[in-house]
Amino acid sequence: MIIDVHSHLWAPPELNAMGLNLLGSDGHYSGMEPTIKDDRFLDHLQVLFNALDMVGTEMQIVSPRPFTMLHSRGARLVDVWTRWTNNAIAQQVRLAPGRFRGMAGLPQVPNEPIERVFPEMERCIKELGFNSILINPDPGEGTCHVPPMGDPYWYPLYEKMIEHDVPALIHAASCCNGRETYANHFITEHSIALLSMIKAGVMQRFPALKIIVGHGGGSVPYQMGRWRAERGAFPDLGKDSIKGKLNESAGTFDDALRAFHFDTVLHSPESVELLIKVAGCDRVCFGTERLGSGSQINPVTGRSYDDMKPDIEAMTILSDADRHKIFEGNARRLFNGLPE
Amino acid sequence: MIIDVHSHLWAPPELNAMGLNLLGSDGHYSGMEPTIKDDRFLDHLQVLFNALDMVGTEMQIVSPRPFTMLHSRGARLVDVWTRWTNNAIAQQVRLAPGRFRGMAGLPQVPNEPIERVFPEMERCIKELGFNSILINPDPGEGTCHVPPMGDPYWYPLYEKMIEHDVPALIHAASCCNGRETYANHFITEHSIALLSMIKAGVMQRFPALKIIVGHGGGSVPYQMGRWRAERGAFPDLGKDSIKGKLNESAGTFDDALRAFHFDTVLHSPESVELLIKVAGCDRVCFGTERLGSGSQINPVTGRSYDDMKPDIEAMTILSDADRHKIFEGNARRLFNGLPE
Amino acid sequence: MIIDVHSHLWAPPELNAMGLNLLGSDGHYSGMEPTIKDDRFLDHLQVLFNALDMVGTEMQIVSPRPFTMLHSRGARLVDVWTRWTNNAIAQQVRLAPGRFRGMAGLPQVPNEPIERVFPEMERCIKELGFNSILINPDPGEGTCHVPPMGDPYWYPLYEKMIEHDVPALIHAASCCNGRETYANHFITEHSIALLSMIKAGVMQRFPALKIIVGHGGGSVPYQMGRWRAERGAFPDLGKDSIKGKLNESAGTFDDALRAFHFDTVLHSPESVELLIKVAGCDRVCFGTERLGSGSQINPVTGRSYDDMKPDIEAMTILSDADRHKIFEGNARRLFNGLPE
């Protein structure tokens, strides 16, 4: 089974249209959740079914489309909007249970305790049957300070994840800092999250925690030499030379990195290869985000950038067992409740 | 000649010690520039000479050590401190003119016009004989909004660079946002700078501009698929499918990226290979930052991470002519005044 | 002809759905204007046609639905979103030119000069054929200081209105101050705007200016005694009593108020009667906002609250000539380009 661990809600426009009204009313429209009839929703899903059939994806873990979650726009909006969005995901899963599983969006709000997301998280797991969550490492969306993911601020969430045995996909949302598009902010924030968690030893503290760092780990696999060096010892070059170690962290950086999982949403075979070399086959999960940022046509191949299955199948560095891990095995180790 | 385009000042502690006093006095000590005797300075440089000889580097372009430049700490400090630092670089070059050339630090201050750096920039070029400049793409150091490098805010600087025919190394400085170390902020900011300049078409507007993006272009070469896709067209997947192009930029992203240069300060051969594949041999310059972030010993090789010359010499994807470009040729095309 | 001077865009959800994406992308999706097919739009309009036929409204002046305009959410959003919205209004008018005329939304942004709206305002008038504009007296939407409408900040807009001979409907938008719903913020802001313009003598300075204060003038007609008194002289009550006048404005407050126009969007016959008594028949224009805030069923009458035509027809204080002014005559004096 080809399992795509990184995909987003494909709802009819009625949902986002009422989302705008909710925002415009500053939460006053909280009682106006849109009701989308099942046949209307199914009709809208045909395009997605078609797109997945074209590339051979059989199962998608469906999370909210991150850049529309608006975590920095106020609690009154976020609470309602996250609930509506998760309900729409549940509807999508219910309409095609053989193709989708739900990954819960969390009503994260900057400057509020992370525990605020627990009721909605547990509603999604217990009532809606979701098997995973999406974490925005920067709910401030570039507008204010949020503790990085190695900070104890986040530990209650890690404990709650372990309690329910659900993995998380780290995925930033919008970006309002006026310097980056949201598309680059993902890369920035996923790198910060990963480095912060490694520095704080989060995986040593919570060995049962399951984390997938979205978009191939941001910049970290490419900048590995930098982070490996930071753990090394300076040579003695004589009088007044630099001595000692800047960083007393135990173990190698490579070991620390391999406590995490990564998806393949890089839209480039060379980069996926580098990722596999750095993180190892046991730690890379097939992900495409289709339909999404990579669905455009690559003029070189004539296929969509997010059609990565042929590329992975063609990689000579992989054995068949390796490929199985990437396409299915690793995902099955992480996610509960997948169909046989 | 092995030319290292990315290295930093190696001054005795008297300089930074007085820098701290300058900061503590909020600029009141502006008249107390430290005078370091030449023999004291030369004695201190022996460690660096030793380190360069060990790895075969023959020439370094010397810029301020970025994370000590403190651009976000106020104009009173920055003006004096940048001048003192450039003077120390000039002394280092004067003491070993066969091994060093000067790259000027700029007294950048957030929320002030970029033209404020011109007097010091021209002093360095005309009076101190420097042949290049260091640009901090985020003089706010993570504390406030600075226009990204594609913004017209920066154009007067580009014009001034062309007027004097000096290249710039893009290199962030400190980071005070409480989420990243300065070491990761470099990666974040170099990515933002490069993407912003590409989106704004800066190189099309200023074809004579010479830009080196430090630390191998941040995350961009690794995330190439993402940026290539952003320029592509969505396929028609039937009713209600996404259509059209998100981004109307002309030309391919690869072409746009190859208008820039990149250094090899990645401390990892696999990543340097990826960079060369993406940017091409004409656009990659040897750089090590030695002594610096990569001087620690790699336990796997027994050599320092920043000792990249053997790795590049061993790359099978490169011809001798390619290697010459990387080690020397590209640098000679960019920098004036290098010795034969 | 029954002319409703106060109504809002009735577009299919595709518009607002893409508006949310535009917001989430912080303006990055500026090239993704939704294209709504004419038959799709016409089909959607049937509900509105039905609703207007039920109450006998023959012509509506169509403006953006104010609370969705998001003026306080940043210039990158506002510029694009206003243009898309005006285009949708133009499509609605084009699809039923006998029933609608366009009133332009303006890309107002707090802390920017009002002149920034001129290009879009003139595009709407000249290219889209609109005959009026909607002014948000508080583009800060309760989040920051905006000069009140008597301030010279607004005078260039008044001159531009006179230049094109277009009237304006004063109508606030969203409210994010956490104290009022947007529905009450309208009342607050329309009152502030009217009192500020009266105090500053705007209508004396710009006699050709045409202003309709939405929702019956906010609180002002009800609080008339307060404002009349503020212009009066204190009586001499003996030693140490208050003397003199607090306010040296010329003329009576009633005269000053009657330089403005008002709509009847009060959803209550008693209040409309008070408005007519205070402002006079020459200054009140029929307006319903249908479909909108008053379309709910009044259990007392069994009709919608916004079905005000029977109530006005039943008012004994009005002559037939008075009623004609309110239903049609005053609007024809204000708006150009209405069909015969």
Place this chain on the structure above:
Amino acid sequence: MIIDVHSHLWAPPELNAMGLNLLGSDGHYSGMEPTIKDDRFLDHLQVLFNALDMVGTEMQIVSPRPFTMLHSRGARLVDVWTRWTNNAIAQQVRLAPGRFRGMAGLPQVPNEPIERVFPEMERCIKELGFNSILINPDPGEGTCHVPPMGDPYWYPLYEKMIEHDVPALIHAASCCNGRETYANHFITEHSIALLSMIKAGVMQRFPALKIIVGHGGGSVPYQMGRWRAERGAFPDLGKDSIKGKLNESAGTFDDALRAFHFDTVLHSPESVELLIKVAGCDRVCFGTERLGSGSQINPVTGRSYDDMKPDIEAMTILSDADRHKIFEGNARRLFNGLPE
């Protein structure tokens, strides 16, 4: 007995003069409470006695003159200044106990818990003999966020009112937002307070609570149609029409409004009539604020605007019993300790 429930302190200038010094010294002059001799104070009161006699008012409930209370100017000032002001009210009442009763000002300070006012409130009730309190719904005076009066922030105050069986007059104070005069800010804030309390169901939660909304309820009686409609159901107009209810509040808006009391300080007979129609005779209390905002001469009548007794006596919609309620009966139900 003609009872005016809304009037303000009439003290000699020594009080406010020392208030300015207290402000200028940022509270340093806290020990300099002005001592005004009784004969000096009585002499000063003659003007007020005269003014009341002219219009037939027999009893006034005397509160601080709101716009001088300066709640947003810092706790050091507010604590002392409120105490001095209440002491002056107590002196005024003591000097003419047959004509006055005291209504306590509260040392409200934005961003501090409402419980901070309890000691001064209880001092006024227990030691000074006051029978009511004045609540400023916006102690931030337009400069910062204050929770609206439906927020649980205020509930401890409601409980304390019930404990002592004292009614409150809602009355805003100064306004420093640069958009409204304080005179209009009263209208804005009284409307916000009333709508917020209705929406939160405060009167259902605290049935024994006695609230008078000053200045005739702000804009709410005039905008009744708007708020009635908000509780109604949309009609079914066919495909895609709006359905359901925006607001699930129980009961009619009219019922909710009639849980409050209102004064007649509107300076206009037409508006008082509208108020009586909307709120009913049981809920309207005679109030004039004389000497105050309406004491100027109305050129039409030759009487002061605040001389409303003849107007109410002339209203044909009222029976004698109704008039008695408005002039005296309702006040006696609300206020303890009034003389026979």
Place this chain on the structure above:
Amino acid sequence: MIIDVHSHLWAPPELNAMGLNLLGSDGHYSGMEPTIKDDRFLDHLQVLFNALDMVGTEMQIVSPRPFTMLHSRGARLVDVWTRWTNNAIAQQVRLAPGRFRGMAGLPQVPNEPIERVFPEMERCIKELGFNSILINPDPGEGTCHVPPMGDPYWYPLYEKMIEHDVPALIHAASCCNGRETYANHFITEHSIALLSMIKAGVMQRFPALKIIVGHGGGSVPYQMGRWRAERGAFPDLGKDSIKGKLNESAGTFDDALRAFHFDTVLHSPESVELLIKVAGCDRVCFGTERLGSGSQINPVTGRSYDDMKPDIEAMTILSDADRHKIFEGNARRLFNGLPE
């Protein structure tokens, strides 16, 4: 003639009482300038005449009472309040022209150009006949950044002073920083003003400028050793010792200080002696501020602290000529228009 160069307005409470109303109304009461009858004002002045006669003061230069000027409370207040205050000073001078001269308060507002005070300054000089001005070196009153008095921000004021040949008394006003009382803020700010002007060479740039630093120059005469040392050269104490000069200002600090004048408002003979030693008899002017901060009874002497005449007369370090300078001569050199 005994001339007191430092005294403040002695107005009846009607002035400050209406000042509070002006503040409370946020400037709305700008038309309510209090009119104080001459006999009422004269009656009030008897206390002051008595107090001056007791100590032998014959002439006072009368300025606003600084801590009541409220410069940080907004331009709408400051403009009106300064004008009212200056008018009251003019009335005091007019009522006793043989005893008083007027020193103008300035409508200083932080974050606005200093030129804003010119119209009121010139009105006072030309229309009201004042001969001097009062400068608040910190119109922010401890709440925001104001450029110190050596900054070019202030130069237009110095030029305007020279144009009209009027001296200025430097005198801070209120203090709202929560750390100092206004009484200590005077000392802090007068010290900052003096040191800033010395460092910037203001008196060298404007030799005709006449400045009196209030309250004996703050802390500067006492801390003279500190400022003298700052201009000296460090001795050579051998290897690595401090060398050179921290401060390259020309001339001695004593010379720089003696370009200013100082008053004797120190309420302590020992301190006045230190001041005279440091500044010299030519630079010290008699000042008492009576009635004011020093009018309390000194239990040691039985006289008021501000009764300094006997102390100065008793100082053995002074000749008769010296005393004449202090009591009269220096003031006559500074102030125009004093009676013979």
Place this chain on the structure above:
Amino acid sequence: MIIDVHSHLWAPPELNAMGLNLLGSDGHYSGMEPTIKDDRFLDHLQVLFNALDMVGTEMQIVSPRPFTMLHSRGARLVDVWTRWTNNAIAQQVRLAPGRFRGMAGLPQVPNEPIERVFPEMERCIKELGFNSILINPDPGEGTCHVPPMGDPYWYPLYEKMIEHDVPALIHAASCCNGRETYANHFITEHSIALLSMIKAGVMQRFPALKIIVGHGGGSVPYQMGRWRAERGAFPDLGKDSIKGKLNESAGTFDDALRAFHFDTVLHSPESVELLIKVAGCDRVCFGTERLGSGSQINPVTGRSYDDMKPDIEAMTILSDADRHKIFEGNARRLFNGLPE
């Protein structure tokens, strides 16, 4: 024994140089404490030994050089930098235990509880053998609000001082307000601290507390008349005159001041004499800060300004017993652990 109670660390530049790196790295270099070899440090101390021998100082209490402590620059920096600095003081003391004792710097951080300094304070006392502490009354360094030293915020520190029986020298650090140099900020802040503690009665509440106010008490001894008067009673000057007392503090201001100690770091004999007159011989401790702000050569005497021993020896107001107190006796009463 001549004991100098006010002197600062004299470390080689390696310390401050690494301090700058620590700052530039925003605390990331916390593991890079500089190790200075004892012979290197001793060699550097020769200049200081020489300087002390020249003036006859036998013992110094050594604290951090205040303006380099950077308390306002963030907790990550302050914690590490304070520890490094105290360690360097310990090394200086260990290298010359007959000449030095350690006074601990505290890791004060604005907006954090004062208790945060206890671990480092106790480490210095218990592990490093220090006998006193340095308190910065303004760790905000002019950038934010810090409670003044009379505020209960500080009481836990006073209790901890008493628990360990260690005295404190009050000494401000840097100043970043753009109005004062740090050198003047010392004077400002020491005055605020002293007046605040007197007003709050801190010494009455904590009789065992030992406080030395640095730099001769700031401005307070010079402005004594002002503070004495503030406690006095106004005389009765007839009708409407000021009466009563502004300040109800018990006892005289002189008594209150003499509960504190003061050093002689005034660099001026006249000022030291005034200090001794005001505070008394029992309350003044010899202090020079040599090498430091007064080490420059006084051209009048040919000696350094900080060479105050001859001046004190020459004062005719002092007996030999008085001089002994100042040079040694008072210090021995305050400081434990001084050598015989």
